[in-house]
Amino acid sequence: MIYITRRERFSAAHRLYNEDWEDQKNEAVYGLCSNPLWHGHNYDMWVTVKGEVDPVLGYLCDLKELSEIIKKNIISKVDHKNLNLEVEFLKGKMVSTENLAIGIWNELLPHIEALGVELHSVKIQETENNFVEYFG
Amino acid sequence: MIYITRRERFSAAHRLYNEDWEDQKNEAVYGLCSNPLWHGHNYDMWVTVKGEVDPVLGYLCDLKELSEIIKKNIISKVDHKNLNLEVEFLKGKMVSTENLAIGIWNELLPHIEALGVELHSVKIQETENNFVEYFG
Amino acid sequence: MIYITRRERFSAAHRLYNEDWEDQKNEAVYGLCSNPLWHGHNYDMWVTVKGEVDPVLGYLCDLKELSEIIKKNIISKVDHKNLNLEVEFLKGKMVSTENLAIGIWNELLPHIEALGVELHSVKIQETENNFVEYFG
Amino acid sequence: MIYITRRERFSAAHRLYNEDWEDQKNEAVYGLCSNPLWHGHNYDMWVTVKGEVDPVLGYLCDLKELSEIIKKNIISKVDHKNLNLEVEFLKGKMVSTENLAIGIWNELLPHIEALGVELHSVKIQETENNFVEYFG
Amino acid sequence: MIYITRRERFSAAHRLYNEDWEDQKNEAVYGLCSNPLWHGHNYDMWVTVKGEVDPVLGYLCDLKELSEIIKKNIISKVDHKNLNLEVEFLKGKMVSTENLAIGIWNELLPHIEALGVELHSVKIQETENNFVEYFG
Amino acid sequence: MIYITRRERFSAAHRLYNEDWEDQKNEAVYGLCSNPLWHGHNYDMWVTVKGEVDPVLGYLCDLKELSEIIKKNIISKVDHKNLNLEVEFLKGKMVSTENLAIGIWNELLPHIEALGVELHSVKIQETENNFVEYFG
Numbered sequence: 044m045i046y047i048t049r050r051e052r053f054s055a056a057h058r059l060y061n062e063d064w065e066d067q068k069n070e071a072v073y074g075l076c077s078n079p080l081w082h083g084h085n086y087d088m089w090v091t092v093k094g095e096v097d098p099v100l101g102y103l104c105d106l107k108e109l110s111e112i113i114k115k116n117i118i119s120k121v122d123h124k125n126l127n128l129e130v131e132f133l134k135g136k137m138v139s140t141e142n143l144a145i146g147i148w149n150e151l152l153p154h155i156e157a158l159g160v161e162l163h164s165v166k167i168q169e170t171e172n173n174f175v176e177y178f179g
Numbered sequence: 180m181i182y183i184t185r186r187e188r189f190s191a192a193h194r195l196y197n198e199d200w201e202d203q204k205n206e207a208v209y210g211l212c213s214n215p216l217w218h219g220h221n222y223d224m225w226v227t228v229k230g231e232v233d234p235v236l237g238y239l240c241d242l243k244e245l246s247e248i249i250k251k252n253i254i255s256k257v258d259h260k261n262l263n264l265e266v267e268f269l270k271g272k273m274v275s276t277e278n279l280a281i282g283i284w285n286e287l288l289p290h291i292e293a294l295g296v297e298l299h300s301v302k303i304q305e306t307e308n309n310f311v312e313y314f315g
Numbered sequence: 316m317i318y319i320t321r322r323e324r325f326s327a328a329h330r331l332y333n334e335d336w337e338d339q340k341n342e343a344v345y346g347l348c349s350n351p352l353w354h355g356h357n358y359d360m361w362v363t364v365k366g367e368v369d370p371v372l373g374y375l376c377d378l379k380e381l382s383e384i385i386k387k388n389i390i391s392k393v394d395h396k397n398l399n400l401e402v403e404f405l406k407g408k409m410v411s412t413e414n415l416a417i418g419i420w421n422e423l424l425p426h427i428e429a430l431g432v433e434l435h436s437v438k439i440q441e442t443e444n445n446f447v448e449y450f451g
Numbered sequence: 452m453i454y455i456t457r458r459e460r461f462s463a464a465h466r467l468y469n470e471d472w473e474d475q476k477n478e479a480v481y482g483l484c485s486n487p488l489w490h491g492h493n494y495d496m497w498v499t500v501k502g503e504v505d506p507v508l509g510y511l512c513d514l515k516e517l518s519e520i521i522k523k524n525i526i527s528k529v530d531h532k533n534l535n536l537e538v539e540f541l542k543g544k545m546v547s548t549e550n551l552a553i554g555i556w557n558e559l560l561p562h563i564e565a566l567g568v569e570l571h572s573v574k575i576q577e578t579e580n581n582f583v584e585y586f587g
Numbered sequence: 588m589i590y591i592t593r594r595e596r597f598s599a600a601h602r603l604y605n606e607d608w609e610d611q612k613n614e615a616v617y618g619l620c621s622n623p624l625w626h627g628h629n630y631d632m633w634v635t636v637k638g639e640v641d642p643v644l645g646y647l648c649d650l651k652e653l654s655e656i657i658k659k660n661i662i663s664k665v666d667h668k669n670l671n672l673e674v675e676f677l678k679g680k681m682v683s684t685e686n687l688a689i690g691i692w693n694e695l696l697p698h699i700e701a702l703g704v705e706l707h708s709v710k711i712q713e714t715e716n717n718f719v720e721y722f723g
Numbered sequence: 724m725i726y727i728t729r730r731e732r733f734s735a736a737h738r739l740y741n742e743d744w745e746d747q748k749n750e751a752v753y754g755l756c757s758n759p760l761w762h763g764h765n766y767d768m769w770v771t772v773k774g775e776v777d778p779v780l781g782y783l784c785d786l787k788e789l790s791e792i793i794k795k796n797i798i799s800k801v802d803h804k805n806l807n808l809e810v811e812f813l814k815g816k817m818v819s820t821e822n823l824a825i826g827i828w829n830e831l832l833p834h835i836e837a838l839g840v841e842l843h844s845v846k847i848q849e850t851e852n853n854f855v856e857y858f859g
Contacts, residue, residue, distance in 0.1 A: 044586070045552065045583060045584070045585055046583065046584040046586075047548070047549065047581065047582075047583050047584075048581060048582050048583075048584070049580060050580045050581065052306070052307075054218050054219060054220050054306065055218050055219060056192040056216070056217035056219040057219070059373070059374075061371070061373070072372065074379065075259035076259060078259050078260065080192070080260070080261035080264050080265055081217050081219065081261050082190050082191050082192050082219055082258075082260060083190060083192040083193070083217065083218055083219005083220055084190050084219055084220065084221050085220050085221045085306055085307075091584075096549050096550065100469075100480070100545070101467070101469070101544065101545025101546075101549070101550055102467075102545070102547040102548075102549050102550075103549055103583075106581055110580075122211065122218075123211035123212060123218040124214065124216070124218060125214070125216035125217050125218070129216055136373065137372070137373025137374070138373075139368075139373045139374040140319070140374075141317050141319065141368045141373070141374050141375055142368065142373060142374075144317065145317070145368070170188070170190065171188075171221075171322070172321065172323075173319065173320060173321050173322065173378055174319075174320050175317060175318065175319050175320075175375075176317075176318040176320070176363075177317055177318070178316070178318075180858070181824065181825070181855060181856070181857055182855065182856040182857070182858075183821065183853065183855050183856075184853060184854050184855075184856070185852065185853050186851070186852045186853065187852075195646075197643070208644070210651065232819075232821050232825070235741070236741075236752070236817070237741070237816065237817025237818075237819045237821070237822055238739075238817070238819040238820075238821050238822075239821055239855075242853055243754065246852075273644070273645025273646070274645075275640075275645045275646040276591070276646075277589050277591065277640050277645070277646050277647055278640065278645055278646075280589065281640070307594070308593065308594045308595075309591065309592060309593050309594065309650055310591075310592050311589060311590065311591050311592075311647075312589070312590040312591075312592070312635075313589055313590070314588070314590075324851075326762050326763060326764050326850065327762055327763060328736040328760070328761040328762050329763070331509070333507070333509070344508070346515065347802065347803035348803060350804065350805070352736070352804070352805035352808050353736035353761050353763065353805050354735050354763055354803040354804060354805070355734060355735060355736040355737070355761065355762055355764055356764065356765050357764050357765045357850055357851075394762075395755035395756060395758050395762040396758065396760070396762060397758070397761050397762070400760050408509065409509025410509075411504075411509045411510040412455070412510075413453050413455065413504050413509070413510050414504065414509055414510075416453065417453070417504070442732070442734065442765055443458070443732075443765075444457065444458045444459075445455065445456065445458070445514055446455075446456050447453060447454065447455050447456075447511075448453070448454040448455075448456070449454070450452070450454075460715075462626050462628050462714065463626050463627060464600040464624070464625035464626050464627040465627070483666070483667035484667060486667050486668065486669070488600070488668070488669035488672050488673055489600035489625050489627065489669050490598050490600050490627055490666075490667040490668060491598060491599060491600040491601070491625065491626055491627005491628055492598050492627055492628065492629050493628050493714055493715075530619070530626075531619035531620060531622050531626040532622065532624070533622070533624035533625050533626070536624050537624055578596070578598065578629055579596075579629075603781070603782075605779070605780075605781070616780070618787065680781065681780070681781025681782070682781075683776075683781045683782040684727070684782075685725050685727065685776050685781070685782050686776065686781060686782075688725065689725070689776070715730070716729065716731075717727065717728060717729050717730065717786055718727075718728050719725060719726065719727050719728075719783075720725070720726040720727075720728070721725055721726070722724070722726075
C-alpha cells in the first residue's frame with residue numbers, strides 16, 4: 044500500500060454565519076469571520092490517495108489525471124468564487140474549513156474511485172496557522 | 180545603515196474592477212479576478228525600515244512598536260475586511276496588489292517617521308506566485 | 316470525525332544533559348547540545364484535536380479558544396524561557412524534543428477535554444530538519 | 452510511543468520509462484517525464500522512526516546517528532546521481548516516486564532496526580505539489 | 588515606480604563541466620556536480636518587472652500575460668529538459684545557475700519590453716540553500 | 724555583475740540587555756527578550772556576494788568554498804553557543820539581530836575578499852516574522 048498526495052490551491056471569499064441568526068449574534072459567535080461584506084483566503088488543499096503500485100506502469104496512478112480530476116471537480120467550482128453564494132456542494136452549510144473539507148471529500152470520492160484508487164484524506168489549510176483533515 | 184523587516188499578515192476579500200465599466204468589460208479585462216461576488220486572499224506584508232543602530236539601545240527600533248504601528252494603522256483596517264468596500268485609503272482605487280502596496284505605504288509613512296526611522300519598502304504577497312514591492 | 320490543527324510558536328533556551336553526569340560525559344553523549352552556557356531554538360508546535368462537527372455551530376471547536384488554551388497553558392510558560400530552569404512541567408526531565416512533546420501533551424490534555432474535543436497529537440519541530448510527534 | 456522524523460535532501464536525474472516499450476509509447480504514457488535525455492529534481496525525504504523514550508538518555512534515538520545512517524545508506528547512493536543508471540536498489544524498476552520510497556524503505560529497514568527503533572514511514576517529496584508516503 | 592514579481596518553476600537535468608577538459612579535471616573542479624550521467628534540480632525562478640501603474644487599468648501589467656511570456660519563452664524550453672543538451676540559449680556555456688540566470692534574462696528581455704514594462708531582475712534558486720540574481 | 728547567495732543556519736541562546744542597567748530597567752526596555760536565564764532562536768543567515776562570472780569556470784565562485792568560509796568563520800563560533808557569553812566578535816555589544824548582522828559582516832569581509840568576490844549583504848532572520856539586512 045502506497046500513499047500519494049497532490050496539492051492544489053484556490054483563492055476564495057467566504058464568511059462564517061448561521062442563516063437562522065441575526066448579524067449581531069453571528070458576530071458574537073464568529074467574530075471578524077462573520078463580516079457580512081466577506082473576507083477571503085488562499086486555500087491550500089492536499090488530496091491523498093492510496094493503493095497498490097501498478098506492476099506495469101510502476102506508479103499508483105497518473106498524477107496528471109489526479110490533478111485534472113481535482114481541477115475539474117473542485118478548483119473550477121471554488122477558485123475565485125464566493126464559497127457561500129456560488130458553490131453548489133456548500134449550499135445551506137456553514138462555510139467552515141471543516142465543512143469545506145467534508146464537502147470536497149464527497150465531491151471527489153466517486154471520481155477518485157473511478158481512477159481505481161482509494162481516497163485517503165482531504166486536508167485544507169486556511170492560513171499558515173490552521174488546517175483541517177478529513178478521512179471520510 | 181541597517182535594514183529591518185517586519186512581516187504581518189491579513190486575510191481579505193476583494194475584486195478587480197473599474198467602476199466606469201460594465202461587468203462584461205471588467206470580466207474581459209480582469210477575468211476571474213473581477214467576480215462581482217468577490218474572492219479573497221491571505222496577504223503577507225513585509226514592511227522594511229532603515230536607519231542607524233541606536234548606540235544606547237543597540238537596535239534600530241523596537242520591533243514591538245513597529246509591529247503595533249502596522250497593526251493599528253493597517254491590519255485593523257484590512258484584516259477580515261472587504262478591501263473594495265470597507266477600506267478608506269483604497270476608496271475609488273482599483274484594488275490591485277500594486278495599489279494596495281502604495282496605499283499601505285502612504286498610510287504608514289508618517290507613523291514610521293514618527294518612530295524615528297526611514298520607511299524603505301512595502302512588499303505585499305498575494306499568492307505564493309506573485310508579490311509587489313513599493314519603495315515610495 | 317474531523318481533525319483540526321492549530322500551530323503556535325515559541326522561542327526558548329535549553330541544553331541536553333543528565334543531572335547525574337559530569338559535563339564531560341554529557342558532552343560525550345549529547346555533543347554541542349549539552350553546552351553548559353545553553354543554546355536555543357524557534358519551536359513550532361502543532362496541536363491536533365478531533366471530534367464531530369457541531370451541527371449548530373458548523374465547526375469542531377472555536378479555533379480562537381483553542382489558540383487561547385495553548386497560549387495560556389503552554390506558550391506563556393515556555394516562550395522566551397529557559398526550558399531547563401523555568402518550566403515546571405519539565406523539571407527533572409532531560410529537555411529533549413521528545414520530552415517536550417510529552418510534557419506539552421500532559422499539560423494540554425485536561426484543557427482540551429474541557430473544550431469538548433479529543434486531543435489527537437502534539438507535534439514539535441525544533442529545526443527544519445527534525446520534529447517529534449506524540450499521540451498519547 | 453513517540454515518533455521522530457529526520458529530513459534529508461538530495462538532487463538527482465531520472466526519467467520515467469518502461470524498458471519493454473519504445474520511446475514513442477513511453478512518451479505517450481509518461482509524457483515529458485520520459486524524456487530520454489533525462490530531467491531531475493530536488494528530492495526532500497522524511498524518515499520517521501518510532502519507539503519508547505530511553506529513560507536514561509531521555510530521547511528515542513540519537514538524531515545524529517539517524518542522520519548518518521540515512522546519509523551513508525541513501526544519500527551517498529542517490530545524491531547527484533542518475534537514479535535510473537547508477538542506483539543499485541532501483542535497478543530494473545520504473546523510477547517513480549512510489550518505487551523510490553519503497554526502495555529507500557527496504558534499504559533503510561535493517562539499519563534502523565539495528566539502531567533499536569522501528570521504521571514508521573518514508574516520505575519523498577518530488578515537487579512542492581506532490582509527495583509519496585510508504586509505511587512498509 | 589512599482590515592482591512586481593512572478594514566480595515560475597521548472598525541473599531539469601544538468602551537469603557542470605568544461606568541454607575542453609577531461610572528465611577527471613571536471614570532477615576535480617566541479618565535484619559531484621560534474622557527474623557525466625547527469626543530476627537535476629527543481630528550479631524556482633522569480634522574474635521582477637517594474638514601471639508605473641497604468642492609471643486606467645490600475646496595475647503595472649497583466650500578471651497572466653507576464654506568466655504566459657515566461658512559460659512560452661522559458662518554461663517550455665527548460666522544463667523536463669536536459670539543460671546542457673537541449674536548450675538553445677545555453678549551448679556552449681557552462682550550465683551554472685549564474686549562466687542560467689543570464690541566459691534567461693537575455694531570452695526574456697525583448698518580450699518583457701514588448702509588454703511595456705522594464706525587466707528588473709531574474710532570480711534562480713537551485714536548492715533551498717543557494718540562489719543567483721541578475722539585474723542585467 | 725551577478726549576485727549569488729548562500730544560506731547557512733545556526734541555533735543559539737542570547738538575551739537583550741545593557742550591562743550598565745539593572746535587570747529591572749533591562750526588562751522595562753527589552754521585555755521578555757531580556758530574561759536573565761536566556762532564551763534562543765534558530766537563525767537563518769543569507770550571505771550574498773557579487774562580481775563577474777569567471778569566463779573559464781563559468782561561475783562567480785565555488786559555492787562549496789563560500790560555504791566553508793561561512794562555516795569556519797561564523798557557524799563554528801555561534802552554533803549551539805551563547806551569543807552573549809561565548810562569541811568574541813559580539814563581546815561588549817547588545818546582542819540584537821542588527822549587531823549580529825554587522826558583526827558577521829565584519830568577520831566575513833576579509834575572507835570573502837580573499838575569495839576574489841565582493842561581499843554584498845548579510846541577512847539574518849531571527850523568527851519567521853523579522854529579519855535584518857546589512858550592506859556594509
